[in-house]
Amino acid sequence: MSTPLEKARKDPESMKARILDVARRIFGEYGFHGTTTRMIAQEVGIDISTLHYHWGGKKDLYESVVIDINKDLRQKLIDVEQAIHGLPLGERLDISIDMTTDYLFEHPEVSNLILFRYFGKTRSAGNLDAIIPEFTADIARSMGLALDKKNVPPETMMKVLAVMNAIHNFISGENFFRPMVKVDRERYIALVKETLKFIHIPAFTQNEAT
Amino acid sequence: MSTPLEKARKDPESMKARILDVARRIFGEYGFHGTTTRMIAQEVGIDISTLHYHWGGKKDLYESVVIDINKDLRQKLIDVEQAIHGLPLGERLDISIDMTTDYLFEHPEVSNLILFRYFGKTRSAGNLDAIIPEFTADIARSMGLALDKKNVPPETMMKVLAVMNAIHNFISGENFFRPMVKVDRERYIALVKETLKFIHIPAFTQNEAT
DNA sequence: TTATTTATCCATCAAACGATTGAATCACAG
DNA sequence: CTGTGATTCAATCGTTTGATGGATAAATAA
Numbered sequence A, B: 001m002s003t004p005l006e007k008a009r010k011d012p013e014s015m016k017a018r019i020l021d022v023a024r025r026i027f028g029e030y031g032f033h034g035t036t037t038r039m040i041a042q043e044v045g046i047d048i049s050t051l052h053y054h055w056g057g058k059k060d061l062y063e064s065v066v067i068d069i070n071k072d073l074r075q076k077l078i079d080v081e082q083a084i085h086g087l088p089l090g091e092r093l094d095i096s097i098d099m100t101t102d103y104l105f106e107h108p109e110v111s112n113l114i115l116f117r118y119f120g121k122t123r124s125a126g127n128l129d130a131i132i133p134e135f136t137a138d139i140a141r142s143m144g145l146a147l148d149k150k151n152v153p154p155e156t157m158m159k160v161l162a163v164m165n166a167i168h169n170f171i172s173g174e175n176f177f178r179p180m181v182k183v184d185r186e187r188y189i190a191l192v193k194e195t196l197k198f199i200h201i202p203a204f205t206q207n208e209a210t
Numbered sequence C: 001t002t003a004t005t006t007a008t009c010c011a012t013c014a015a016a017c018g019a020t021t022g023a024a025t026c027a028c029a030g
Numbered sequence D: 001c002t003g004t005g006a007t008t009c010a011a012t013c014g015t016t017t018g019a020t021g022g023a024t025a026a027a028t029a030a
Helices: A004-010 A015-034 A037-044 A048-055 A058-084 A089-106 A108-119 A135-142 A154-172 A174-181 A185-209 B004-010 B015-034 B037-044 B048-055 B058-084 B089-106 B108-119 B135-142 B154-172 B174-181 B185-209
Strands: none
Touching (some): A015 A037, A015 A048, A015 A058, A015 A108, A015 B015, A037 A058, A048 A058, A058 A089, A058 A135, A089 A154, A089 A185, A108 A154, A108 B108, A108 B154, A108 B174, A135 A154, A154 A174, A154 A185, A154 B108, A154 B154, A154 B174, A154 B185, A174 A185, A174 B108, A174 B154, A185 B154, A185 B185, B015 B037, B015 B048, B015 B058, B015 B108, B037 B048, B037 B058, B048 B058, B058 B089, B058 B135, B089 B108, B089 B185, B108 B154, B154 B174, B154 B185, B174 B185
16 A cells, blocks of 8 residues: 555655656656657756666666556546446447546546557667556446457457547647647637547447337 | 758668658657657667767657658548548448558557657757648548638648548557557458547548538 | 755766777689 | 769767765664
């Protein structure tokens, strides 16, 4: 009950927590190799050695960030699950998209970091990929697409991945996509929800009917 | 008719071309900051200075890679456009997904690099983002979702982005997703096509009916 | 009080990185 | 052959980066 990470989370004003928050954001923006410990330290307003004192090495800090992100996302999944419990599939999707999108637009570094881990490799031999959380099966179950989180068929896993990826893409790619569609931020958020629902709801509800 | 890049492409066995090919792959895997000029040089089997002799600096090489990737993708878009011309929307989507997916699975570095540019920032102030090709409007037109590539409505742009992103995600994230669904490569490719069609065809064809 | 632990910064190191220089090698026209 | 430009490599430079040691101060315990 007192891992370093949990300890840091307890007091959000502690130096450990402040470093972790900044690290989440910067690792999310620039990736592992694009981020330097000096960038994080400078943003926090401390010396590099203070960062090392609290979190060990760069890789250790990065791992903590990944774990922290996943913890937040898992908690959000539980929230969503409660909100959609018992509703028909179409509404479940509708509400899930709204809640998840709102949350991620407020914490874009979550989407950023997840996509970085999906699509980028890390030079260092040390296996950061040891921590591969299996949200996908959980989501499949909570969406009602699978009965238990064990033995979810590949087809269902792929469909859930498609939905999650679509959300992360629009969040994380805002800086790239929003100038393309030439709308302000508020309109963009509305467009993202609208598009996600347009794309995904027909597929799943049609499937339900057959 | 004789930019350095075109010159390199003319003779695929030239040193310039060999460097460019390797750079495409490695930049795609590790991103800009995750790639070192030494990694590329070693993979080609040459000295670093030879790389610099042909391509200038690291940033110059990266820019050439981005341009090269976009050139290939634009050509592929033309191929697809010809193949689907005149067909109904459902079939256009079906064929587009098949062709694009097959192509990108053979050249995953294309998807890798595009996603890196979408979701990651580059530390260097030098504006690499000057080169932002506008495929999206072209795709919207060739899919028959817009009449001309000017004034494509934001809603349509977003839908096209959703389709393109979904494809790139499954290609580029294969190393991450395939172990999750526990299938071999051949089955994964089939699943990707199947899933993409399941998700996207109902949305667009239903929309067409209304 | 004094002693000890905790936390922070300054200075600095070794390794890695991007880049350059100058010499060596090769292709080939004269 | 010979000379000339294009190409390649070995050696190295200056900088950045991750990381550490030691001094210092603040907090805490004895």
